[in-house]
Amino acid sequence: MSGTRHPLFMPLIYLGGLIFGFGLGFSHMAQPEVVLNFLQFEDFGLVFVMFGAAIVTGLGFVIVPRVLDSAPLTGDSYGRRLKSFDRNVLIGGSIFGVGWGLSGICPGAAYASLGVGNVTILWAVAGMFAGAYLQGVWRSQRADSDATVAGAD
Template identity: 40%
Template sequence: MRSNISAFLSGLLFAIGLGISGMTDPANVLGFLDIAGAWDYRLAFVMGGAIAVHAALRPLILGRERPLFTAKFPTFSASGVDRGLLVGAGLFGVGWGLGGYCPGPALTSLATGAMPLLVFVPAMFAGMALAQVPRARRSASAGTPVPGASPAP
């Protein structure tokens, strides 16, 4: 229960930060991506601030014996750069460049009820679900479970 509250409060703080920084407005993001035109540098400061906070706090957090609200730190098995990572990153970048939204700001902006978001967010979730299909097929053929994927029928 405490970890759910912590996750909710972290997400809420992130959403508030996105709103205050103006990153829920796709025009700001698209302006940042327009390096050959009327470049808007503000997103660079938002990203720089986030990276600085992460860089300062990560060693302190990982230096703890365990997290505050759960039993252990998550582990990830990084397998390096592969075709799936490159394709996924490319699709993310194209979607971000065309729509001006990435998942966090899109969900935060969904509260506005703007029609483009009512199309973008379901399409984003459909893409996330669709991206799990090849992983689930590979894992099913190898006999290993896919973290976060639904069990095969």
């Protein structure tokens, strides 16, 4: 079954997003004002939301691979994907942090914010898409210039 997806794969992805969005809305984390108050050390509710999510996720990562041999919907074996801590992670994380601090919103919460009627968040969503697009253009230009330099050798 490896490599093929179960027919319930996409509906369950949708359900997970629905639960995630509902949780963000219910906890008021879809409101940039709440997140900005956290970043200004005025409201620590975000700590409890993140802690609750970390506990559930941590339990899932520890328990599920011990109970199941492979992922039930894809058949793939469980394994850790480790991302090395390099310059790109440090710079990208810093840029993300600045954007989060300026807007008070991260990508998941931005979509949930639309769901609770915050239409002005479309500016942040447009900025996220534009930033991701510009980064992709920049990366492809760097790859092209690196290939040109390698080809000249």
